[in-house]
Amino acid sequence: MFRWTKMGKVFDPRSWPDRPWLQEFAQAPSAVLFDDFVRIYFSCRPASDKDGQYVSYSAYVDLDRGDLRQVIRVAEAPILPLGDTGMFDEFGTYPVSVIRDGRQFRAYYGGWTRCESVPFNVGIGCAISDDGGCTFRKMGPGPVIGYSLDEPFVMSGPKIRRFGDRWILFYIAGSRWKMVDGRAEPVYRIRMATSDDGIAWTKAGLDLIAPRIEADEAQASPDVHFANGHYHMFFCYRYSEGYRGHERGYRIGYASSHDLTTWHRDDDAAGLAPSLQGWDSEMVSYPHVFDVDGRTYMAYLGNQVGREGFGLARLDGSRHAD
Amino acid sequence: MRIEKMGKVFDPHDHALTDGCVSYAQSPQVLMRDDGVRVYFSTRSVDAEGGKFRSRIAFVDMTADLKTVTGISGQTVIPLGDLGAFDEHGIFPMNVIRVGSEVWGYTCGWNRRVSVSVDTAIGRVVSKDGGTTFQRLGKGPVLGPGLNEPFLVGDGFVLRDSHAFHMWYIFGTRWIRESAAAPPDRVYKIGHATSVDGIDWIKQDGVPIIPDRLGATECQALPSVAWFGDRYHMVFCYRGVHGFRTDSTKGYRIGYASSRDLIRWDRDDSGLGLSGTPGRWDSDMQCYPHLFVLNDQLYLLYNGNHFGRDGFGAARISL
Numbered sequence: 001m002f003r004w005t006k007m008g009k010v011f012d013p014r015s016w017p018d019r020p021w022l023q024e025f026a027q028a029p030s031a032v033l034f035d036d037f038v039r040i041y042f043s044c045r046p047a048s049d050k051d052g053q054y055v056s057y058s059a060y061v062d063l064d065r066g067d068l069r070q071v072i073r074v075a076e077a078p079i080l081p082l083g084d085t086g087m088f089d090e091f092g093t094y095p096v097s098v099i100r101d102g103r104q105f106r107a108y109y110g111g112w113t114r115c116e117s118v119p120f121n122v123g124i125g126c127a128i129s130d131d132g133g134c135t136f137r138k139m140g141p142g143p144v145i146g147y148s149l150d151e152p153f154v155m156s157g158p159k160i161r162r163f164g165d166r167w168i169l170f171y172i173a174g175s176r177w178k179m180v181d182g183r184a185e186p187v188y189r190i191r192m193a194t195s196d197d198g199i200a201w202t203k204a205g206l207d208l209i210a211p212r213i214e215a216d217e218a219q220a221s222p223d224v225h226f227a228n229g230h231y232h233m234f235f236c237y238r239y240s241e242g243y244r245g246h247e248r249g250y251r252i253g254y255a256s257s258h259d260l261t262t263w264h265r266d267d268d269a270a271g272l273a274p275s276l277q278g279w280d281s282e283m284v285s286y287p288h289v290f291d292v293d294g295r296t297y298m299a300y301l302g303n304q305v306g307r308e309g310f311g312l313a314r315l316d317g318s319r320h321a322d
Numbered sequence: 323m324r325i326e327k328m329g330k331v332f333d334p335h336d337h338a339l340t341d342g343c344v345s346y347a348q349s350p351q352v353l354m355r356d357d358g359v360r361v362y363f364s365t366r367s368v369d370a371e372g373g374k375f376r377s378r379i380a381f382v383d384m385t386a387d388l389k390t391v392t393g394i395s396g397q398t399v400i401p402l403g404d405l406g407a408f409d410e411h412g413i414f415p416m417n418v419i420r421v422g423s424e425v426w427g428y429t430c431g432w433n434r435r436v437s438v439s440v441d442t443a444i445g446r447v448v449s450k451d452g453g454t455t456f457q458r459l460g461k462g463p464v465l466g467p468g469l470n471e472p473f474l475v476g477d478g479f480v481l482r483d484s485h486a487f488h489m490w491y492i493f494g495t496r497w498i499r500e501s502a503a504a505p506p507d508r509v510y511k512i513g514h515a516t517s518v519d520g521i522d523w524i525k526q527d528g529v530p531i532i533p534d535r536l537g538a539t540e541c542q543a544l545p546s547v548a549w550f551g552d553r554y555h556m557v558f559c560y561r562g563v564h565g566f567r568t569d570s571t572k573g574y575r576i577g578y579a580s581s582r583d584l585i586r587w588d589r590d591d592s593g594l595g596l597s598g599t600p601g602r603w604d605s606d607m608q609c610y611p612h613l614f615v616l617n618d619q620l621y622l623l624y625n626g627n628h629f630g631r632d633g634f635g636a637a638r639i640s641l
Contacts, residue, residue: 085437140469
């Protein structure tokens with residue numbers, strides 16, 4: 001079992017009132033290391049429109065590398081514009097995962113559109129930064145990884161990794177929409193694709209993590225890293241209905257693998273549960289694990305899936321004690 | 323080329339259709355049969371709530387001279403897709419090919435959006451009963467949006483040669499408004515993809531293969547290709563981006579191109595020479611063409627006024 005020491009909430013979007021596009025939420029944290037700071041990309045929202053509908057943007061906060069609880073700066077503007085009329089990312093760019101690629105940075109993000117019979121659809125886009133990860137230009141107007149026979153809609157939650165020469169994209173794919181109290185809710189699973197260049201992708205075509213708490217369990221944030229000779233995945237999962245409270249809301253799960261295809265799920269090992277009180281007492285979700293100067297950290301969301309920001313936890317010991 | 327119009331050969335109002343459909347027989351596409359042809363088309367039902375159309379596939383069996391109807395689909399040919407799927411709100415059109423003992427259908431599935439009216443993608447369905455009913459192999463499409471083909475991938479037409487499957491299809495490039503208060507209108511172009519198995523396709527991703535005649539906002543749809551004589555012939559329909567529903571001078575016309583290698587296409591719309599007949603069913607609009615060879619004769623099926631509301635007609639083409 002992993003043992004984490006919680007460091008508390010480190011970023012609250014409500015502390016930055018001069019940024020109207022950053023009113024609420026700091027979701028799906030994703031880290032990139034710089035010499036003096038750790039940049040955490042996240043997704044946020046301006047206030048909702050008159051119909052209660054949100055759009056979402058992605059941005060970053062830079063944390064002091066020597067003390068990750070200290071915020072150095074916050075992005076002045078979103079890193080990506082919303083798409084034009086009719087594009088897959090017209091109504092949102094969430095979540096985002098950023099990786100260094102030589103002198104450039106590459107971002108994979110979920111693009112949101114609005115549909116008539118269901119509330120939304122999501123596709124995965126790709127964008128490149130030439131200015132040190134501050135702003136990104138889209139590689140094209142459409143998504144980089146498409147819908148297919150058994151991944152028909154809601155392609156979201158990208159997490160980009162490079163293991164050896166291969167690009168690996170972990171993501172979620174919807175399998176069906178179910179009606180819950182008159183509202184369509186997507187059922188989705190964790191999936192994977194591989195690529196030589198990060199643009200042309202080959203899908204693995206299988207669910208990586210079997211559902212545990214119920215058949216329609218929703219899974220998100222497949223965050224994979226390699227340590228101690230095998231692959232570790234932290235992710236989050238919840239019930240398909242009534243998930244906006246404590247009982248059935250998000251929890252953080254864990255699985256390990258030697259080949260990226262066969263995963264052994266062991267949620268008890270994840271070691272990060274909701275607190276008894278405070279900002280992460282209802283639920284914990286969207287884990288992202290990263291190393292800084294010999295220590296391992298997890299960024300994660302608390303109550304209301306990050307409406308009030310994200311926090312950090314530090315792994316006890318210098319490396320995973322598994 | 324010389325074109326000999328045969329007039330309208332099918333009117334949906336003269337027949338009993340299934341699934342609550344009454345009007346429209348759009349985008350006729352043939353399947354050869356021993357005793358004639360089966361022509362698949364898209365007809366429409368109307369939603370009880372909201373009053374919007376849903377396109378649905380039906381077929382009519384005709385004698386080889388296209389003059390006599392011998393049968394019509396008496397049950398649902400393929401149901402529409404599930405909640406949230408790409409083909410939930412309609413299938414229009416469907417292209418069919420025989421592969422061994424099966425009939426494969428390439429569907430264009432429609433799903434409704436909020437900021438724009440619709441998106442589409444191409445699905446693949448299979449019939450094991452000779453083309454009477456078709457089943458999906460999955461909920462999703464086989465050809466959908468990509469990096470440089472961001473939306474409205476549809477109108478797949480598949481041709482199989484000794485090396486590969488070829489698909490000509492359309493992809494959207496942008497949505498533009500005629501005025502600030504007008505709803506957005508779509509622009510789409512014809513593209514080309516290849517496949518070894520008819521399932522996994524390699525697209526050129528954003529490369530239009532037919533040059534524009536009406537400028538960058540020309541809309542090109544329904545490519546259909548046949549080998550006849552000494553080359554490949556492609557028909558398609560094209561129009562301007564705005565006003566095409568109400569202004570007959572801006573409606574669909576039939577375009578034409580030819581190729582010897584399936585790579586370079588020479589566009590020559592006047593070479594086909596199809597025009598509307600004043601006062602008749604195709605006076606204002608000619609659209610959704612389908613080209614095929616039957617008994618060593620090149621035929622064209624197409625729709626006329628009102629996007630095929632009142633049926634489709636035929637023409638014989640001589641080189």
